[in-house]
Amino acid sequence: MTKIPGTGDLLALTLDDGVNSEVVRLYTQFAKDTGIRLTYFVNGVYDSWTENTAILRPLVDSGQIQLGNHTWSHPDLTTVSKSRIADELTQNDKFLRQTYGVDARPYFRPPYGKHNDTVDSVAADLGHTVPTLWFGSLSDSTQITEDYIVQMANQYFNPQAIVIGHLNYVPVTHVYPKLVDIIRDRKLRTVNLNDVFVNPENPAKRPGSDADSVDEVIKLQITR
Numbered sequence: 001m002t003k004i005p006g007t008g009d010l011l012a013l014t015l016d017d018g019v020n021s022e023v024v025r026l027y028t029q030f031a032k033d034t035g036i037r038l039t040y041f042v043n044g045v046y047d048s049w050t051e052n053t054a055i056l057r058p059l060v061d062s063g064q065i066q067l068g069n070h071t072w073s074h075p076d077l078t079t080v081s082k083s084r085i086a087d088e089l090t091q092n093d094k095f096l097r098q099t100y101g102v103d104a105r106p107y108f109r110p111p112y113g114k115h116n117d118t119v120d121s122v123a124a125d126l127g128h129t130v131p132t133l134w135f136g137s138l139s140d141s142t143q144i145t146e147d148y149i150v151q152m153a154n155q156y157f158n159p160q161a162i163v164i165g166h167l168n169y170v171p172v173t174h175v176y177p178k179l180v181d182i183i184r185d186r187k188l189r190t191v192n193l194n195d196v197f198v199n200p201e202n203p204a205k206r207p208g209s210d211a212d213s214v215d216e217v218i219k220l221q222i223t224r
């Protein structure tokens, strides 16, 4: 899966890893302040996921931020054994259940977007039947400039896009107002994956919007 099915005005911003605890905290504060709906693909190995439970847990409980499985320690799954693939997903599932009380299935995001039939079949046996990739990227898995992040947002914040960003470097935390401007100017509504596939009545309605695109998502859900 690389985009949200159908036509509409939805944007799924998905944020990975969690190398930097301060970035996890500031992104979560950003969500709290703006109502933006997000999916975090967690690597439980990073301290950020235990250090930020107080701010993050309420947003996870309310469904505004969804947590997904990005493996425990971020190996390229196409280069490791079947048992390691299973361990990576299982350990991270266990961590997410114990720390946040959530079941991350059926989605998973393979590190580096790398997966093959073996990876998909081991993951599916564990209930992770939907490898969740992306259509566009903020390109911030390494440290890049604020301007470049905004340029990437301008390029990829489009209707029905799944966009990847990272919880790893500080520059993105300085451009939140610009990201909000792009989302607002393009009349997009942010969603996490459960909003689209599990609870399609949930997406935050922008002021003055009608329900047409939500209906469309519900239809897709039914025929899926």
Ligand SMILES: [Zn+2]
Binding pocket: 016, 017, 070, 074, 111, 112
């Ligand atoms: Zn990653």
